[in-house]
Amino acid sequence: MNEAGRYCQSVxxxxxxxxxxxxxxxxxxxxxxxxxxxxxxxxxxxxxxGHAYYGGxxxxxxxxxxxxxxxxxxxxxxxxxxxxxxxxxxxxFREAVRQGVFTxxxxxxxxxxxxxxELHERGYEGWILIEAEQDPAVAEPTRYAxxxxxxxxxxxP
Numbered sequence: 001m002n003e004a005g006r007y008c009q010s011v012x013x014x015x016x017x018x019x020x021x022x023x024x025x026x027x028x029x030x031x032x033x034x035x036x037x038x039x040x041x042x043x044x045x046x047x048x049x050g051h052a053y054y055g056g057x058x059x060x061x062x063x064x065x066x067x068x069x070x071x072x073x074x075x076x077x078x079x080x081x082x083x084x085x086x087x088x089x090x091x092x093f094r095e096a097v098r099q100g101v102f103t104x105x106x107x108x109x110x111x112x113x114x115x116x117x118e119l120h121e122r123g124y125e126g127w128i129l130i131e132a133e134q135d136p137a138v139a140e141p142t143r144y145a146x147x148x149x150x151x152x153x154x155x156x157p
Contacts, residue, residue: 105148
């Protein structure tokens with residue numbers, strides 16, 4: 001990763017790693033090991049609230065611990081009941097997504113108010129992508145986008 005990051009830097013890019021459900025870097029200890037074993041000058045992080053929670057981590061904890069390595073952000077929420085049902089049934093990640101484990105911020109179990117507060121207090125000005133990762137035939141996108149924006153407006157410092 002360091003070598004790839006050095007190469008990226010040499011051509012004017014940054015290597016930004018996205019931890020993700022059902023991959024080699026999913027759980028908090030995986031993220032910690034990656035961050036501790038790579039050079040912060042060359043390997044950065046995509047902060048993803050939904051995948052942090054899916055992997056068993058506290059998203060706020062991940063944000064606070066690795067803030068200096070974050071280059072951009074994916075915000076999505078998790079439906080705890082779907083996650084628990086998927087884990088009990090031993091479902092693979094893709095099937096959990098199909099069953100609606102992820103949704104927009106404000107529609108699941110993650111408290112985004114302290115996350116937004118942390119980003120505001122630290123002066124974050126980078127990219128933030130709102131994600132739902134839902135089947136649009138089941139979760140009408142416009143309705144969820146509006147619901148999410150109302151929620152974000154209500155918690156933004």
